[in-house]
Amino acid sequence: MRGMSKIVRTITNILYSFIIIFGFYIIMHGHLTPGGGFQGGAVVASAFALLVVSYGALKIKDMLKAKNFSVSECSGLLAFIGLGFLGIGTVFFYNFLAGKGGLFGNVIYGINPGDLNTAGVLPLMNIAVGIEVLSGLTLIILYMFNANNPKEEK
């Protein structure tokens, strides 16, 4: 698969880092603002899709390796399930960090400007799901682009 023209590649060079930062912002602020792991992961995956489309699968092969994304997808899902099992002293998916004062444990009340250090395991779950979604969607794109690639993708 060939890449696209020089105009598209230049715009991609400027934009893709900002798209990735915006996606991680949505993931990190999932418990304060609209969005969350799924939405932010889709935004980051769209940046990788932009890279693949504008440069072509052959040139981007060294940067985006399908094996690495596969590993991070599995680890994201396992981290999500593990966070669910960590609260099993009470019930499955119990929010054992909320309001304890430690990591993500600040107590908030009523109308507030938004504190990032709150909500217990919700931000950790957002990060886990975000990693899983961004790697999963990028994996789908990479597999489909490498399908009509004559050379073996390792």
Add this chain to the structure above:
Amino acid sequence: MNKKIGFFAFAVVFVFFFLSAVYLHPFGEPSETDMDDYFIDNGQNETGANNVVTSIVFDYRGYDTLGEATVLFTAVAGVAVAFRRLKK
């Protein structure tokens, strides 16, 4: 024959949609609001999150989100199987 079947199907669907339009629930008057009120009143205190939607998706219904993540994982696995490279 085909025309008769088509007319019959059209009549059935029309009756269903017409009846549902007639018996439509009045807008703005939800019948049961106990669960919504509970989430709105206690969501911030119990989970500490400002975003009630996130507190429902990841806390109250975390099991559902686990299913969604597993569905995505299965979709990726299906794509990997469909686009695999066969050994020559």
